[in-house]
Amino acid sequence: MAERVGIIAVAQTKYHPNRTDVNEEELAYEAIKQVLEETGLTLSDMDSAVTCSQDFLDGRTISSMNIQHVVGAHLGHEDNISEDGINAVYAAMGQILSGHQHIVLVEAHTKESQGDKSLIENAAFDAIFMRQLGLDFTSAAALQARRYMYKYGITAEQCAKVVVRNHANAKNNPFAQEPMDISVDDVLGSKMLISPIRLLDTKPISDGACAMILAPEGKVKKLTRKPVWILGASNCYETHYLGDRDLADCDALVKAAQKAYNMAGITNPLRQIDVAEISTEYSYQEPLWLEGLGFCDQGEGGKLVDSRATKMGGKLPVNPSGGVLPGNPNGVAGMARVAEAVLQLRGEAGDRQVKGAKVALTHGYTGICGQHQAVMILGNM
């Protein structure tokens, strides 16, 4: 990259099953207010804003139109991303690298509690060949889970271990929604939703917001004593029709990771990355995404989650925050991973701190069976 881009402040709301006490702009305001207070900047210092929200989840057409005044876009510049917020961070990085924008506010918010998640997801499928079958993201995920488990011999117990570890980690995260004291047997005994996916293999409905301020290297050092740098970032799409790809593999994630690693100079991810925050709305996704990210070979994700490596204190702690499974909203989930990684790299992650973390991997995805994958590598050196 020509000039480095730094993240100078991050904030999240505490994730909650139903924030009826606030509307969308008030929810966004909670997170934005914190990053302004931390930096001493005001909205008038922002050159632009990149927001992330999804129209159907917000229940309105062009969902950024009602939050302009809380993102500094009243008589100002704003762009809206409808995928995951991690792509809003990417877009902000691009704006800064263009040289035309300098200090950029990034914001993502979602109130899943306000809509019918299954109906909204169904509307994401092509209208002619898939939507009429009544599919939603969880039934599609169940098709992917079965295919992945069949092809590589991944077991329900291995997926359950992912749930148990993420919930245990979430207890150390003050922003976590519903950290649960659960065992593998609890997961395997929970209600079957869409076989092979059980209730505890998924996340609960969640409301929340996340905000960040990004700046170019020349300005970062005046604004924070603890800058975190974007070392590499990329994203990649899969085809939409589910029959076109082998759902046991995640080719788009492999490509997104490879490009981000090339930018960041990473050749051995397991050795060079100190902590990973990845987005897994369903438990089977953690071993699958870990394969796609190159932390192990294809089909070896189950063994990796069985090992000590992904636990706190292991070679590659995965989701010290607890990740998405204890409750993060779509759209915010991947950006929350970036926020958590920033806290890790600033040494401000409290009880979930990975000691001496210098390089972090963050991951977000959007859509059906991880159709759109995004990877961002951060560092503090």
Next chain:
Amino acid sequence: MQTVTEKLEGMDVWIYHGQINIPNTYSAGAVGSRFLIELRDKKRIMGTRCPACNRVYIPARSICKDCFGQLDEWVEVSSKGTVLTYAIDYEVKPIQPVEHPIIYGIIQLDGADTGFVHMLGEVDPEQLRVGMRVQAVFKKEREGNILDIKYFKPLA
């Protein structure tokens, strides 16, 4: 539109119940339309073959995802195939076209290079296996819709 506004107990917050009802029309396109007409009129499952990579796409489509080439060679594939994966949905949802539990499947039809996303029926969920051989069951009254195929059932 009927609307209800409720006051949440113990909070000075008002919740407004709304619904956006927007009718839409979706074109299946020239190639998608022919696929649906073949289903309706001849109970044939048609794909298109890419001249560059030789891949046969089901449902038929007009553009190859890898080659970006236009596909105009039509190929009939078998109505029999192999289950690549399946999911049994026990949840009751308004979007579902049949009574629950609904079994989704991706089927590799003989002669096709892509999977076909549909439903499975006339099968005990306990007996279902990846790799199971199945065949399409067509509806009697067909209207040019993906649901003209009722589901796929195990081969006798």
